[in-house]
Amino acid sequence: MWQFVLPFIFNPDQANLGAKTSFIFGGLSVLCWIYLYFYQPETARRSFEEIDEMFIKHVPARQFRNFRTDAEQKGEDALRGKVETQHIELNKSE
Secondary structure (H helix, E strand, O other), rough: HHHHHHHHHHOOOOOOOOHHHHHHHHHHHHHHHHHHHHOOOOOOOOOOHHHHHHHHOOOOHOOOOOOOOOHHHHHHHHHHHHHHHHOOOOOHHE
């Protein structure tokens, strides 16, 4: 589309925008940035299971970063239980 439209926008005998063509791309960039800021969720360091769970629970995209998934909670509980078990074993040996 741009390959067809851009010459008409840029050329002096058509729309004659010249360097003002950058305002078209700037406006589109701002719209894309707004969409990405509000609707693109943060999925860094998340597994597919966690992402699926958040979509199933209808978590808003802005809350993806701070949301605690069930898988994450189970992993922390298991780790906490392992640490407590090791601590108890150390106390018994004394």
